[in-house]
Amino acid sequence: MTGAAYGEQVARVRSEVAALHHELVRYGLVAWTAGNISERVPGTDFFIIKPSGVGYGELTPASLILCDLAGRPVPGTSGTGLAPSSDTAAHAYVYRHMSGVGGVVHTHSPYATAWAARGEPVPCVLTAMADEFGGDIPVGPFAVIGDDSIGRGIVSTLAGHRSRAVLMRNHGPFTIGRNARDAVKAAVMLEDVARTVHLSRQLGEPAPIDPGAIDTLFHRYQNVYGQPGAPAASPAAASPAPSPLTPATGTPSTPGVQ
Numbered sequence: 257m258t259g260a261a262y263g264e265q266v267a268r269v270r271s272e273v274a275a276l277h278h279e280l281v282r283y284g285l286v287a288w289t290a291g292n293i294s295e296r297v298p299g300t301d302f303f304i305i306k307p308s309g310v311g312y313g314e315l316t317p318a319s320l321i322l323c324d325l326a327g328r329p330v331p332g333t334s335g336t337g338l339a340p341s342s343d344t345a346a347h348a349y350v351y352r353h354m355s356g357v358g359g360v361v362h363t364h365s366p367y368a369t370a371w372a373a374r375g376e377p378v379p380c381v382l383t384a385m386a387d388e389f390g391g392d393i394p395v396g397p398f399a400v401i402g403d404d405s406i407g408r409g410i411v412s413t414l415a416g417h418r419s420r421a422v423l424m425r426n427h428g429p430f431t432i433g434r435n436a437r438d439a440v441k442a443a444v445m446l447e448d449v450a451r452t453v454h455l456s457r458q459l460g461e462p463a464p465i466d467p468g469a470i471d472t473l474f475h476r477y478q479n480v481y482g483q484p485g486a487p488a489a490s491p492a493a494a495s496p497a498p499s500p501l502t503p504a505t506g507t508p509s510t511p512g513v514q
């Protein structure tokens with residue numbers, strides 16, 4: 257990648273990640289400064305992430321932070337006067353260990369977080385869940401904030417799963433995607449199904465879906481749904497089944513940073 261192409265990619269990712277943070281607010285997935293989004297700069301060993309504790313209304317492309325895959329801010333680049341998100345080490349761990357992942361999102365969306373507080377997987381009782389997640393939404397371990405413990409919990413829970421969402425116990429949801437927009441979509445869809453399954457539970461025990469039907473629904477949604485030629489619905493469609501995850505093999509180095 258040339259230096260100019262690299263600069264364009266970084267600028268594009270900064271704009272996209274800034275805009276997507278506003279989507280978290282629009283969909284009611286976060287309160288105050290909770291939550292964060294990151295996106296890998298394609299073809300590089302870097303990602304862009306939110307600064308810690310900055311109000312959503314103040315987030316701009318220039319305030320976001322460029323980090324290497326160890327989670328270290330790149331000195332001299334825009335935004336490095338600010339501390340990166342508390343979850344930077346977790347995001348970095350995911351990028352290092354899941355090469356197919358290009359975006360990571362964390363929210364405290366109320367219904368999904370309520371399931372996380374109970375430590376209970378959301379059972380796959382809706383076609384929308386089968387479509388989007390291919391099964392239950394799993395629960396990850398309790399993990400402290402600030403180091404890579406959360407990242408290790410995300411990776412160990414989602415490895416071998418079709419779900420792009422994990423409920424970190426007593427904390428909240430983390431979602432992954434082929435890019436940040438895809439991971440935000442997973443966060444929105446997760447909250448929708450967590451709410452509906454919760455409501456269903458108030459009426460009685462929701463009926464499970466046959467595993468064969470879940471497979472059929474997942475396959476159709478990932479490969480047929482939408483317009484011909486449009487991007488696949490999730491990273492799972494671009495990777496061998498059943499998981500969107502592939503072992504990290506390293507990414508090319510990058511000419512210059514910004």
Ligand SMILES: O=C(CO)[C@@H](O)[C@H](O)COP(=O)(O)O
Nearest residue numbers: 290291292308309341342401
């Ligand atoms: O729950 C957590 C910490 O995991 C976060 O959602 C914080 O609430 C927001 O942290 P920053 O990204 O602003 O540091």
